[in-house]
Amino acid sequence: MASSLILAALADDFTGAVELAAMLRSGGARTRLVVGPAAIPENIGDDQALVVALRSRVAPPGEAVAAAEEAVEHLRPHQPRMLFLKYCASFDSLDTGNIGNVAEVLHRQGAPAPVLFCPSFPEAGRTVFRSHLFVHDQLLAESPKRLDPLTPMTQSDLRRILAPQTSLGVGALPYERVLEGPDAIRRHALAEQAAGRPFIIADAITEADLRSLAAAACEWPVLTGGSSIAAWLPQAWVTKGWMQANRPPSLPPIHGPAAVLAGSCADRTREQVVEFARRHPVLQLDPLAPEAESLAHALAWAAPRLEQGPICITTSADPERVAAAQAALGAIPAGRRAEALLAALAEALVRQGVRRLLVAGGETSGAVVGALGIRDLQVAPYREIGVGICHAAGAVPLALCLKSGKLGAVDMFQRTLEEMETSL
CATH class of the missing domain: 3.40.980.20 (Four-carbon acid sugar kinase, nucleotide binding domain)
Incomplete structure (x- = not known):
């Protein structure tokens, strides 16, 4: 029997994993959240999305890559249509990783295809234009993120942040192509891949941009970004006929200290x-x-x-x-x-x-x-x-x-x- 799993996501910290799972559930996808690769179940049931919470954001690169490889191995029997790497909307990472190197692990699992990198989270004031990340009206390197005690972000051009973390070429998807819609996004991304730049920083400023990007990328085997772009994936899946729109069940109240x-x-x-x-x-x-x-x-x-x-x-x-x-x-x-x-x-x-x-x-x-x-x-x-x-x-x-x-x-x-x- 074919698996019902459409998306399997690796989140580089726990708060991001919860946020991602919550957005997928709000979109109507039956979603499960598990802690660590070893918790990936043998029986996925009728779940359509599985989020695996990792602690890889500031882990040594070898440890982060090993955790991703272990997760992919546990996921292999479920044959998800898409693998998703969730990271912080401010692209929190170091020159040594762990975004590009972990994305490479996922990229190796499927047929060659472009991989979009889309941390934009308009609701939180995180947007990308000309591959530069803005925190509200400040460039990332001029925002309080430059003082982060673990991942000080002193560069705003995401291409320059991502390049040292990967052996693959890094390209860009300009805002003009995003505005033209999913078909233009796909054409540009495929051209970047053909030019040796399969890892592509995507401009995005509004929720409409994220909707177009999700629609463009939903058939590719790998997508990366913040939870905000993933929130639009269930809508794309409904359009494709992969799932029906569902109303997510609520959780019961819990009392106590x-x-x-x-x-x-x-x-x-x-x-x-x-x-x-x-x-x-x-x-x-x-x-x-x-x-x-x-x-x-x-x-x-x-x-x-x-x-x-x-x-x-x-x-x-x-x-x-x-x-x-x-x-x-x-x-x-x-x-x-x-x-x-x-x-x-x-x-x-x-x-x-x-x-x-x-x-x-x-x-x-x-x-x-x-x-x-x-x-x-x-x-x-x-x-x-x-x-x-x-x-x-x-x-x-x-x-x-x-x-x-x-x-x-x-x-x-x-x-x-x-x-x-x-x-x-």
Whole structure:
């Protein structure tokens, strides 16, 4: 029997995986989210889209490539029509990867075809013109992303960012061709491929542009980008007759104590912590303090407060404190240390009865999901930018919001925890 799977996606962090799955579900595709390649099921059932959450964004390149290869191997029996690589809308990566190198893994799996790279996310103010990425009205290299502690983005031309990450030629799809529609997009992309440039940066400014790009690329074996272009794929599949439009089922409410764990040092997360602190207790942890000491202190602080309402525990810090931690430990080790602390806290808090958990930061979310032993998630349909709510499969009911550090309304912490107690 032929598999029903139309799309299999690899997401380079957990918040992106939840966002992608939510958008696919909102488009009517029956979608499953699993954690890591080993969680890809042998029986896909009637799912039309499968999202595999990885922690590959800042992993060593060899590790990221190995995870992608393992995922592809597990996916092979399901024969998905398309493989999709989901990365951040600000193209977060380093010269060594992990966008171009992982895209090569996917590119090798099917017949030769162009591969579009489309991080544009108009709702979040991320757009691409002349292959340059803009964050609202700033070029990427002039935006706050230039100060990112893990992936400082100091170049705005996506061709120059992608080229060092791949052995394949990098081309461009200009805005004029995008405006002409799917047929013109396909012709231009095929010409770029014939000229030795199969990896193609796609200009896109509006949702209409993304719709055209999705329609143009839906029959090619590989597509890469943010969740925003993937949101238009189900519509293209309905047009092709590959699926019927479906209304996504809602998730049931979950009640119980609630907590926020904030590990991102993005400006937006720190603003959200400040807003949450106006009504609820917040504990700031020192990322340089011994982990056992911080863990014991945080749990003792949380215990008498959980029954009174939601709490927040954070390792988020301003750029000066982040720089000090990185100077003492190194950039990646400093981040991993904070993630490990918050992951251990999550595990302990769930044991103490927490049933609604909001985690801020993609890498932190990955660490928390790993510590909780979660392998399969039910994702609510997409609601708003930066807010992805899901339920963890298992004996203990647990509602999670895994959010990007850079996104979400300033007041989203309290509001999202309240929404978890309603049907989603």
